[in-house]
Amino acid sequence: MDESIFTQYIQKRKQIIKNRNILQTTYIPEQLPHRNTQIDRIASIIAMALNGDRPSNIMVYGMTGTGKTAVLNYIGKELKKIDPEEQKCSYVYVNCEVVDTAYGILYNIVSQIMIDSQIPFTGWSFEKLYSELIIQLDKLDKVFIVVLDEIDHMVSKKGDMIFYYLVKINENLQNSKVSLVGISNNMKFGELLEPKAKSRLGEENLIFPPYTKEELEDILTERAKEALFDDVLDSSVIPYCAILAAKVNGDARVALNLLKTAADIAERNGESIVTDAEVKSAKNSIEFNVVSEGLKTLSQQSKIILMSIIKNVERGNAVMTTGEVYIMYKSISELLGTSALTQRRVTDLISELDMMGFINASIKSLGRAGRTKEIELSIAKDIVAVFKNDPIFKPLESNKVPTQTKLI
DNA sequence: TGTCCACTGGAAGGGAGGGCTT
DNA sequence: AAGCCCTCCCTTCCAGTGGACA
Numbered sequence: 001m002d003e004s005i006f007t008q009y010i011q012k013r014k015q016i017i018k019n020r021n022i023l024q025t026t027y028i029p030e031q032l033p034h035r036n037t038q039i040d041r042i043a044s045i046i047a048m049a050l051n052g053d054r055p056s057n058i059m060v061y062g063m064t065g066t067g068k069t070a071v072l073n074y075i076g077k078e079l080k081k082i083d084p085e086e087q088k089c090s091y092v093y094v095n096c097e098v099v100d101t102a103y104g105i106l107y108n109i110v111s112q113i114m115i116d117s118q119i120p121f122t123g124w125s126f127e128k129l130y131s132e133l134i135i136q137l138d139k140l141d142k143v144f145i146v147v148l149d150e151i152d153h154m155v156s157k158k159g160d161m162i163f164y165y166l167v168k169i170n171e172n173l174q175n176s177k178v179s180l181v182g183i184s185n186n187m188k189f190g191e192l193l194e195p196k197a198k199s200r201l202g203e204e205n206l207i208f209p210p211y212t213k214e215e216l217e218d219i220l221t222e223r224a225k226e227a228l229f230d231d232v233l234d235s236s237v238i239p240y241c242a243i244l245a246a247k248v249n250g251d252a253r254v255a256l257n258l259l260k261t262a263a264d265i266a267e268r269n270g271e272s273i274v275t276d277a278e279v280k281s282a283k284n285s286i287e288f289n290v291v292s293e294g295l296k297t298l299s300q301q302s303k304i305i306l307m308s309i310i311k312n313v314e315r316g317n318a319v320m321t322t323g324e325v326y327i328m329y330k331s332i333s334e335l336l337g338t339s340a341l342t343q344r345r346v347t348d349l350i351s352e353l354d355m356m357g358f359i360n361a362s363i364k365s366l367g368r369a370g371r372t373k374e375i376e377l378s379i380a381k382d383i384v385a386v387f388k389n390d391p392i393f394k395p396l397e398s399n400k401v402p403t404q405t406k407l408i
Numbered sequence: 409t410g411t412c413c414a415c416t417g418g419a420a421g422g423g424a425g426g427g428c429t430t
Numbered sequence: 431a432a433g434c435c436c437t438c439c440c441t442t443c444c445a446g447t448g449g450a451c452a
Contacts (some may be wrong), residue, residue, distance in 0.1 A: 122428085122436055219433095323414070341441090344441070345440055347416070363448085365415095368412065370412085370413035
Protein backbone atom coordinates (compact mmCIF):
# COMPACT_ATOMS: atom_id res chain seq x y z
CA MET A 1 0.00 0.00 0.00
CA ASP A 2 1.36 3.45 -0.93
CA GLU A 3 1.87 6.02 1.78
CA SER A 4 -0.93 8.56 1.95
CA ILE A 5 -1.76 11.29 4.43
CA PHE A 6 -4.45 8.90 5.72
CA THR A 7 -2.15 5.92 6.26
CA GLN A 8 -1.12 6.93 9.76
CA TYR A 9 -4.73 7.34 10.87
CA ILE A 10 -5.84 4.02 9.46
CA GLN A 11 -3.00 2.31 11.25
CA LYS A 12 -3.67 4.10 14.49
CA ARG A 13 -7.38 3.37 14.39
CA LYS A 14 -8.41 -0.31 14.61
CA GLN A 15 -6.44 -0.67 17.81
CA ILE A 16 -9.07 -0.09 20.45
CA ILE A 17 -12.64 -0.15 19.15
CA LYS A 18 -13.80 -3.34 17.49
CA ASN A 19 -17.42 -2.35 16.93
CA ARG A 20 -18.43 1.24 17.60
CA ASN A 21 -22.12 0.51 17.09
CA ILE A 22 -22.27 -1.55 20.28
CA LEU A 23 -21.33 1.48 22.37
CA GLN A 24 -24.20 3.53 20.96
CA THR A 25 -26.95 4.18 23.47
CA THR A 26 -29.53 3.01 20.93
CA TYR A 27 -27.95 -0.44 20.60
CA ILE A 28 -30.05 -3.22 22.09
CA PRO A 29 -27.76 -5.88 23.58
CA GLU A 30 -28.68 -9.54 23.93
CA GLN A 31 -28.82 -9.15 27.70
CA LEU A 32 -29.83 -6.12 29.73
CA PRO A 33 -27.98 -6.46 33.03
CA HIS A 34 -29.92 -5.63 36.21
CA ARG A 35 -33.26 -5.20 34.48
CA ASN A 36 -34.53 -8.78 34.70
CA THR A 37 -37.18 -7.93 37.26
CA GLN A 38 -38.63 -5.23 35.03
CA ILE A 39 -38.37 -7.35 31.88
CA ASP A 40 -40.12 -10.29 33.55
CA ARG A 41 -42.86 -8.09 34.92
CA ILE A 42 -43.60 -6.41 31.58
CA ALA A 43 -43.28 -9.67 29.66
CA SER A 44 -45.73 -11.38 32.00
CA ILE A 45 -48.26 -8.63 31.36
CA ILE A 46 -47.76 -8.41 27.62
CA ALA A 47 -47.59 -12.16 27.05
CA MET A 48 -51.38 -12.46 26.85
CA ALA A 49 -51.25 -10.49 23.60
CA LEU A 50 -49.88 -13.64 22.00
CA ASN A 51 -53.14 -15.39 22.91
CA GLY A 52 -55.14 -12.61 21.38
CA ASP A 53 -56.10 -10.98 24.66
CA ARG A 54 -55.56 -7.33 25.54
CA PRO A 55 -52.79 -6.82 28.10
CA SER A 56 -53.30 -4.12 30.73
CA ASN A 57 -51.99 -0.67 29.96
CA ILE A 58 -48.67 -0.03 31.65
CA MET A 59 -47.01 3.13 32.91
CA VAL A 60 -43.24 2.97 33.23
CA TYR A 61 -41.48 5.60 35.34
CA GLY A 62 -37.79 6.30 35.79
CA MET A 63 -35.15 8.94 35.23
CA THR A 64 -33.22 9.25 31.97
CA GLY A 65 -30.76 6.48 31.29
CA THR A 66 -32.38 3.93 33.59
CA GLY A 67 -33.06 1.55 30.73
CA LYS A 68 -36.78 2.16 30.16
CA THR A 69 -36.59 2.56 26.40
CA ALA A 70 -33.98 -0.18 26.10
CA VAL A 71 -36.18 -2.63 28.01
CA LEU A 72 -39.26 -1.86 25.93
CA ASN A 73 -37.35 -2.12 22.67
CA TYR A 74 -35.84 -5.36 23.91
CA ILE A 75 -39.33 -6.64 24.56
CA GLY A 76 -40.38 -5.52 21.09
CA LYS A 77 -37.48 -7.47 19.65
CA GLU A 78 -38.40 -10.57 21.66
CA LEU A 79 -42.03 -10.33 20.56
CA LYS A 80 -40.86 -10.33 16.99
CA LYS A 81 -38.77 -13.43 17.67
CA ILE A 82 -41.77 -15.44 18.80
CA ASP A 83 -44.20 -13.96 16.28
CA PRO A 84 -42.02 -13.02 13.28
CA GLU A 85 -44.90 -12.43 10.88
CA GLU A 86 -46.66 -10.26 13.44
CA GLN A 87 -49.77 -12.35 13.05
CA LYS A 88 -50.98 -12.02 16.59
CA CYS A 89 -49.36 -8.91 17.83
CA SER A 90 -47.57 -5.80 16.60
CA TYR A 91 -45.22 -3.55 18.49
CA VAL A 92 -45.53 0.16 17.72
CA TYR A 93 -43.05 2.66 19.16
CA VAL A 94 -43.64 6.42 19.19
CA ASN A 95 -41.34 8.97 20.78
CA CYS A 96 -43.51 11.86 21.97
CA GLU A 97 -40.56 14.20 22.20
CA VAL A 98 -39.91 13.87 18.49
CA VAL A 99 -43.57 13.67 17.48
CA ASP A 100 -45.03 16.15 19.90
CA THR A 101 -48.58 16.83 18.78
CA ALA A 102 -51.74 14.76 19.22
CA TYR A 103 -52.19 14.61 15.45
CA GLY A 104 -48.54 13.67 15.01
CA ILE A 105 -48.84 10.73 17.39
CA LEU A 106 -51.86 9.28 15.59
CA TYR A 107 -50.18 9.91 12.24
CA ASN A 108 -47.10 8.08 13.45
CA ILE A 109 -49.08 5.07 14.64
CA VAL A 110 -51.08 4.82 11.41
CA SER A 111 -48.01 5.06 9.23
CA GLN A 112 -46.31 2.30 11.19
CA ILE A 113 -49.18 -0.13 10.81
CA MET A 114 -50.09 0.70 7.18
CA ILE A 115 -47.64 -0.30 4.50
CA ASP A 116 -48.37 2.49 2.05
CA SER A 117 -50.25 5.12 3.98
CA GLN A 118 -51.63 7.97 1.90
CA ILE A 119 -52.48 10.05 4.95
CA PRO A 120 -51.02 13.58 4.91
CA PHE A 121 -48.89 14.64 7.87
CA THR A 122 -51.14 17.66 8.25
CA GLY A 123 -54.44 18.74 6.78
CA TRP A 124 -56.94 16.24 8.11
CA SER A 125 -58.98 16.96 11.17
CA PHE A 126 -57.97 15.07 14.29
CA GLU A 127 -61.31 13.24 14.37
CA LYS A 128 -60.95 12.09 10.80
CA LEU A 129 -57.48 10.73 11.44
CA TYR A 130 -58.74 8.99 14.59
CA SER A 131 -61.52 7.28 12.64
CA GLU A 132 -59.06 6.20 9.99
CA LEU A 133 -56.77 4.79 12.67
CA ILE A 134 -59.65 2.73 14.06
CA ILE A 135 -60.52 1.36 10.62
CA GLN A 136 -56.92 0.42 9.91
CA LEU A 137 -56.37 -1.14 13.33
CA ASP A 138 -59.54 -3.20 13.06
CA LYS A 139 -58.71 -4.46 9.57
CA LEU A 140 -55.55 -6.12 10.82
CA ASP A 141 -57.37 -8.03 13.56
CA LYS A 142 -54.64 -8.41 16.19
CA VAL A 143 -53.27 -6.92 19.39
CA PHE A 144 -51.20 -3.75 19.16
CA ILE A 145 -48.71 -2.83 21.84
CA VAL A 146 -48.34 0.92 21.45
CA VAL A 147 -45.37 2.34 23.33
CA LEU A 148 -45.48 6.08 23.94
CA ASP A 149 -42.01 7.13 25.01
CA GLU A 150 -41.32 10.46 26.76
CA ILE A 151 -45.06 10.72 27.28
CA ASP A 152 -44.63 13.52 29.83
CA HIS A 153 -43.81 15.84 26.94
CA MET A 154 -47.46 15.73 25.93
CA VAL A 155 -49.10 16.91 29.12
CA SER A 156 -47.90 20.45 29.27
CA LYS A 157 -48.79 21.05 25.65
CA LYS A 158 -52.57 21.15 25.43
CA GLY A 159 -52.24 17.79 23.67
CA ASP A 160 -53.18 15.62 26.61
CA MET A 161 -56.61 14.93 25.16
CA ILE A 162 -54.75 12.39 23.04
CA PHE A 163 -54.61 10.11 26.08
CA TYR A 164 -58.34 10.30 26.51
CA TYR A 165 -58.77 9.15 22.91
CA LEU A 166 -56.14 6.42 23.04
CA VAL A 167 -57.33 5.06 26.37
CA LYS A 168 -60.87 4.60 25.09
CA ILE A 169 -59.90 3.39 21.64
CA ASN A 170 -60.75 -0.24 22.47
CA GLU A 171 -64.40 0.73 22.85
CA ASN A 172 -64.44 1.50 19.13
CA LEU A 173 -62.63 -1.62 17.98
CA GLN A 174 -64.44 -4.83 17.00
CA ASN A 175 -61.55 -7.12 16.03
CA SER A 176 -58.30 -5.63 17.18
CA LYS A 177 -57.15 -4.59 20.62
CA VAL A 178 -54.75 -1.89 21.73
CA SER A 179 -52.60 -1.93 24.81
CA LEU A 180 -50.67 1.17 25.78
CA VAL A 181 -47.29 1.45 27.41
CA GLY A 182 -46.42 4.97 28.57
CA ILE A 183 -42.83 5.81 29.43
CA SER A 184 -42.21 8.87 31.56
CA ASN A 185 -39.12 10.50 33.03
CA ASN A 186 -41.33 12.48 35.33
CA MET A 187 -42.73 10.63 38.35
CA LYS A 188 -45.43 13.24 38.73
CA PHE A 189 -46.73 12.64 35.22
CA GLY A 190 -49.77 10.77 36.48
CA GLU A 191 -50.85 13.62 38.73
CA LEU A 192 -50.98 15.95 35.76
CA LEU A 193 -53.53 13.80 33.96
CA GLU A 194 -57.25 13.74 34.42
CA PRO A 195 -58.04 11.09 37.06
CA LYS A 196 -59.96 8.99 34.53
CA ALA A 197 -57.14 8.87 32.00
CA LYS A 198 -54.68 8.34 34.82
CA SER A 199 -56.26 5.20 36.19
CA ARG A 200 -56.81 3.66 32.78
CA LEU A 201 -53.36 4.47 31.46
CA GLY A 202 -51.69 3.16 34.58
CA GLU A 203 -53.51 -0.12 35.09
CA GLU A 204 -50.06 -1.40 35.92
CA ASN A 205 -47.25 0.83 37.16
CA LEU A 206 -43.55 0.11 37.06
CA ILE A 207 -40.62 2.08 38.40
CA PHE A 208 -37.08 1.84 37.05
CA PRO A 209 -34.63 2.83 39.79
CA PRO A 210 -31.40 4.59 38.83
CA TYR A 211 -28.46 2.24 38.26
CA THR A 212 -25.96 2.04 41.10
CA LYS A 213 -22.25 2.46 40.49
CA GLU A 214 -21.77 -1.31 40.62
CA GLU A 215 -24.58 -1.94 38.15
CA LEU A 216 -23.15 0.62 35.75
CA GLU A 217 -19.81 -1.15 35.97
CA ASP A 218 -21.48 -4.40 34.95
CA ILE A 219 -23.20 -2.75 32.02
CA LEU A 220 -19.98 -1.17 30.82
CA THR A 221 -18.02 -4.37 31.28
CA GLU A 222 -20.55 -6.31 29.18
CA ARG A 223 -20.51 -3.76 26.38
CA ALA A 224 -16.75 -3.31 26.46
CA LYS A 225 -16.27 -7.05 26.04
CA GLU A 226 -18.11 -6.95 22.73
CA ALA A 227 -17.22 -3.50 21.48
CA LEU A 228 -13.54 -3.21 22.32
CA PHE A 229 -10.46 -5.32 21.68
CA ASP A 230 -9.01 -7.25 24.61
CA ASP A 231 -6.82 -5.49 27.18
CA VAL A 232 -7.31 -1.98 25.90
CA LEU A 233 -8.80 -0.57 29.09
CA ASP A 234 -6.84 0.50 32.10
CA SER A 235 -8.42 -1.27 35.08
CA SER A 236 -9.68 2.00 36.59
CA VAL A 237 -11.47 3.23 33.45
CA ILE A 238 -14.76 1.41 33.89
CA PRO A 239 -15.11 2.25 37.61
CA TYR A 240 -14.28 5.86 36.82
CA CYS A 241 -16.92 6.11 34.07
CA ALA A 242 -19.39 4.41 36.43
CA ILE A 243 -18.69 6.85 39.26
CA LEU A 244 -19.14 9.86 37.01
CA ALA A 245 -22.39 8.50 35.61
CA ALA A 246 -23.68 7.45 39.03
CA LYS A 247 -23.46 11.10 40.03
CA VAL A 248 -25.75 11.97 37.13
CA ASN A 249 -28.72 10.02 38.48
CA GLY A 250 -27.20 6.67 37.53
CA ASP A 251 -27.61 7.39 33.85
CA ALA A 252 -26.37 4.48 31.73
CA ARG A 253 -26.32 6.63 28.62
CA VAL A 254 -23.86 8.99 30.23
CA ALA A 255 -21.68 6.04 31.25
CA LEU A 256 -21.67 4.53 27.74
CA ASN A 257 -21.05 7.85 26.11
CA LEU A 258 -18.07 8.49 28.37
CA LEU A 259 -16.55 5.13 27.57
CA LYS A 260 -17.13 5.52 23.85
CA THR A 261 -15.72 9.03 23.69
CA ALA A 262 -12.72 8.09 25.85
CA ALA A 263 -11.96 5.16 23.53
CA ASP A 264 -12.32 7.46 20.52
CA ILE A 265 -9.91 9.97 21.98
CA ALA A 266 -7.35 7.30 22.82
CA GLU A 267 -7.61 5.88 19.32
CA ARG A 268 -7.25 9.27 17.72
CA ASN A 269 -4.17 10.00 19.77
CA GLY A 270 -2.67 6.69 18.78
CA GLU A 271 -2.64 5.34 22.34
CA SER A 272 -2.71 1.60 22.84
CA ILE A 273 -4.83 1.71 26.00
CA VAL A 274 -7.53 3.96 27.43
CA THR A 275 -6.75 5.58 30.79
CA ASP A 276 -8.48 7.93 33.22
CA ALA A 277 -6.92 10.85 31.39
CA GLU A 278 -8.97 10.04 28.29
CA VAL A 279 -12.12 9.69 30.38
CA LYS A 280 -11.47 13.15 31.79
CA SER A 281 -11.03 14.61 28.31
CA ALA A 282 -14.14 12.74 27.21
CA LYS A 283 -16.13 14.33 30.02
CA ASN A 284 -15.04 17.82 29.01
CA SER A 285 -15.54 17.23 25.34
CA ILE A 286 -19.05 15.81 25.85
CA GLU A 287 -20.09 18.74 28.00
CA PHE A 288 -18.71 21.18 25.46
CA ASN A 289 -20.45 19.47 22.54
CA VAL A 290 -23.80 19.06 24.24
CA VAL A 291 -23.99 22.72 25.17
CA SER A 292 -22.64 24.18 21.96
CA GLU A 293 -24.83 21.92 19.83
CA GLY A 294 -27.82 22.95 21.93
CA LEU A 295 -27.01 26.59 21.39
CA LYS A 296 -26.86 26.11 17.63
CA THR A 297 -30.40 24.81 17.53
CA LEU A 298 -31.88 27.88 19.24
CA SER A 299 -34.16 30.12 17.22
CA GLN A 300 -32.79 33.47 16.14
CA GLN A 301 -34.88 35.30 18.76
CA SER A 302 -33.69 33.03 21.58
CA LYS A 303 -30.12 33.59 20.46
CA ILE A 304 -30.60 37.36 20.63
CA ILE A 305 -32.08 37.06 24.11
CA LEU A 306 -29.15 34.94 25.25
CA MET A 307 -26.81 37.48 23.70
CA SER A 308 -28.56 40.21 25.68
CA ILE A 309 -27.85 38.28 28.86
CA ILE A 310 -24.21 37.79 27.86
CA LYS A 311 -23.84 41.51 27.15
CA ASN A 312 -25.25 42.33 30.57
CA VAL A 313 -22.74 39.98 32.18
CA GLU A 314 -19.92 41.58 30.22
CA ARG A 315 -21.01 44.94 31.60
CA GLY A 316 -20.44 43.57 35.08
CA ASN A 317 -24.13 42.89 35.65
CA ALA A 318 -23.85 39.21 36.57
CA VAL A 319 -27.35 38.97 38.03
CA MET A 320 -30.07 40.80 36.11
CA THR A 321 -33.84 41.18 35.90
CA THR A 322 -36.22 40.47 33.03
CA GLY A 323 -36.57 44.21 32.46
CA GLU A 324 -32.80 44.67 32.10
CA VAL A 325 -32.58 41.80 29.65
CA TYR A 326 -35.46 43.25 27.66
CA ILE A 327 -33.85 46.69 27.36
CA MET A 328 -30.65 45.14 26.07
CA TYR A 329 -32.65 42.85 23.80
CA LYS A 330 -34.39 45.82 22.20
CA SER A 331 -31.11 47.61 21.51
CA ILE A 332 -29.53 44.51 20.01
CA SER A 333 -32.59 43.81 17.87
CA GLU A 334 -32.35 47.34 16.54
CA LEU A 335 -28.68 46.96 15.69
CA LEU A 336 -29.34 43.66 13.96
CA GLY A 337 -32.32 45.11 12.12
CA THR A 338 -34.69 42.42 13.42
CA SER A 339 -38.09 43.25 14.83
CA ALA A 340 -38.33 42.90 18.61
CA LEU A 341 -40.84 40.62 20.29
CA THR A 342 -43.04 41.80 23.14
CA GLN A 343 -41.85 41.45 26.69
CA ARG A 344 -44.50 38.81 27.31
CA ARG A 345 -43.05 36.60 24.61
CA VAL A 346 -39.51 37.30 25.78
CA THR A 347 -40.35 36.08 29.29
CA ASP A 348 -41.48 32.79 27.78
CA LEU A 349 -38.26 32.45 25.82
CA ILE A 350 -36.25 33.28 28.95
CA SER A 351 -38.05 30.46 30.76
CA GLU A 352 -37.16 28.13 27.89
CA LEU A 353 -33.50 29.09 28.12
CA ASP A 354 -33.73 28.37 31.83
CA MET A 355 -35.23 24.94 31.25
CA MET A 356 -32.51 24.12 28.73
CA GLY A 357 -29.93 24.98 31.36
CA PHE A 358 -28.23 27.85 29.51
CA ILE A 359 -29.24 30.30 32.21
CA ASN A 360 -30.48 30.16 35.78
CA ALA A 361 -33.63 32.11 36.44
CA SER A 362 -35.61 32.33 39.65
CA ILE A 363 -38.49 34.54 40.62
CA LYS A 364 -37.54 37.11 43.20
CA SER A 365 -39.64 39.70 44.92
CA LEU A 366 -37.86 43.00 45.49
CA GLY A 367 -40.63 44.41 47.61
CA ARG A 368 -41.59 47.85 46.43
CA ALA A 369 -39.24 47.42 43.50
CA GLY A 370 -41.57 44.77 42.19
CA ARG A 371 -41.42 41.12 41.42
CA THR A 372 -39.22 39.77 38.65
CA LYS A 373 -36.94 36.98 37.55
CA GLU A 374 -33.32 37.04 38.64
CA ILE A 375 -31.30 35.82 35.71
CA GLU A 376 -27.75 34.48 35.62
CA LEU A 377 -25.75 33.04 32.77
CA SER A 378 -24.74 29.42 33.32
CA ILE A 379 -22.60 28.48 30.34
CA ALA A 380 -18.83 28.29 30.38
CA LYS A 381 -16.66 31.08 28.95
CA ASP A 382 -15.20 29.01 26.11
CA ILE A 383 -18.72 28.14 24.96
CA VAL A 384 -19.80 31.77 25.17
CA ALA A 385 -16.87 32.61 22.90
CA VAL A 386 -18.05 30.08 20.31
CA PHE A 387 -21.63 31.31 20.60
CA LYS A 388 -20.61 34.92 19.97
CA ASN A 389 -19.07 33.88 16.67
CA ASP A 390 -22.47 33.01 15.28
CA PRO A 391 -22.81 34.82 11.94
CA ILE A 392 -26.10 36.44 13.00
CA PHE A 393 -24.14 38.64 15.42
CA LYS A 394 -21.79 39.96 12.73
CA PRO A 395 -23.36 43.45 12.74
CA LEU A 396 -22.62 43.81 16.46
CA GLU A 397 -18.87 43.82 15.88
CA SER A 398 -18.84 47.19 14.18
CA ASN A 399 -21.61 48.70 16.30
CA LYS A 400 -21.40 49.52 19.95
CA VAL A 401 -24.27 48.18 22.00
CA PRO A 402 -25.67 51.26 23.76
CA THR A 403 -25.36 51.61 27.50
CA GLN A 404 -28.93 52.74 27.99
CA THR A 405 -30.41 51.05 31.02
CA LYS A 406 -33.92 52.46 31.20
CA LEU A 407 -36.76 51.92 28.79
CA ILE A 408 -37.84 55.12 27.05
C1' DT B 409 -51.76 47.39 57.55
C1' DG B 410 -52.32 48.79 53.12
C1' DT B 411 -49.97 50.25 48.99
C1' DC B 412 -47.53 49.60 45.09
C1' DC B 413 -43.95 48.00 42.03
C1' DA B 414 -42.36 45.15 38.08
C1' DC B 415 -43.24 41.84 36.72
C1' DT B 416 -45.40 36.61 36.05
C1' DG B 417 -48.07 33.61 33.60
C1' DG B 418 -52.84 32.18 31.99
C1' DA B 419 -56.31 32.86 28.33
C1' DA B 420 -57.80 34.03 23.98
C1' DG B 421 -57.09 34.85 19.58
C1' DG B 422 -54.58 36.41 15.08
C1' DG B 423 -52.23 35.02 11.19
C1' DA B 424 -48.81 32.60 8.43
C1' DG B 425 -47.64 28.36 6.43
C1' DG B 426 -48.32 23.61 5.95
C1' DG B 427 -51.88 20.72 3.86
C1' DC B 428 -56.60 18.45 2.28
C1' DT B 429 -61.56 18.56 0.22
C1' DT B 430 -65.12 19.68 -2.76
C1' DA C 431 -60.91 28.59 -6.06
C1' DA C 432 -62.91 28.60 -1.72
C1' DG C 433 -63.34 26.57 2.50
C1' DC C 434 -61.45 23.88 5.94
C1' DC C 435 -58.02 21.87 9.48
C1' DC C 436 -53.57 21.76 12.11
C1' DT C 437 -49.42 23.66 14.20
C1' DC C 438 -46.42 27.25 15.50
C1' DC C 439 -45.20 31.71 16.87
C1' DC C 440 -46.69 35.62 18.49
C1' DT C 441 -49.62 39.62 20.55
C1' DT C 442 -52.92 41.61 23.65
C1' DC C 443 -55.17 41.74 27.85
C1' DC C 444 -55.24 41.19 32.52
C1' DA C 445 -55.62 39.16 37.21
C1' DG C 446 -52.35 37.82 40.51
C1' DT C 447 -48.26 38.27 43.57
C1' DG C 448 -44.28 38.71 47.42
C1' DG C 449 -42.42 41.71 50.15
C1' DA C 450 -40.20 46.50 51.14
C1' DC C 451 -41.83 50.64 52.50
C1' DA C 452 -44.81 54.48 54.29
